[in-house]
Amino acid sequence: GAVVSQHPSWVICKSGTSVKIECRSLDFQATTMFWYRQFPKQSLMLMATSNEGSKATYEQGVEKDKFLINHASLTLSTLTVTSAHPEDSSFYICSATHSGRGRETQYFGPGTRLLVL
């Protein structure tokens, strides 16, 4: 149990376009999902915390109008990078926690590599 998927795994887009990344919990309900970005050879940086049915909570320095997060159901959260620019190129990873017991443990998706040309 505790499988998290992300789609797409790779995306290459032109500067100025918007990109949507999906994060799904496949075998459990996730009240809370998290979005991270990771630059090469660096640690994970939390971008936002997403709770089902409510607005996401963004970390300091993360532009909420740039990175739109929607958590429409207990198994799906989406991150949309709006008007992407080359500096948005990164590895984006989501995680999810069980809505019941063990909710302190985050299970991570396989990540999405975004390259903005």
Added chain:
Amino acid sequence: AQKVTQAQTEISVVEKEDVTLDCVYETRDTTYYLFWYKQPPSGELVFLIRRNSFDEQNEISGRYSWNFQKSTSSFNFTITASQVVDSAVYFCALSGTDSSYKLIFGSGTRLLVRP
């Protein structure tokens, strides 16, 4: 403030050697959780272990073992008889018990196991 320090940036060992990855944390919470995750070259973070602050028992899982010492605020990870497949970046992380359970990650230790 919460902080996790992984002082070892990179470690290189020869297969079958034992290796210990260090993790030191700071927190003012009395109840907290510590984690280790493995990130192989594919990028996905693999959950290895969770330990809560009230449980100082060491744990062994196959070739993996963890040493939790509250007195020194450390949660070290040892791989016995390392294998090439153990090559990855290993992250130590800390979370409090507020409703968000946000993780604070260390900077990671890159382990290279050479054949």
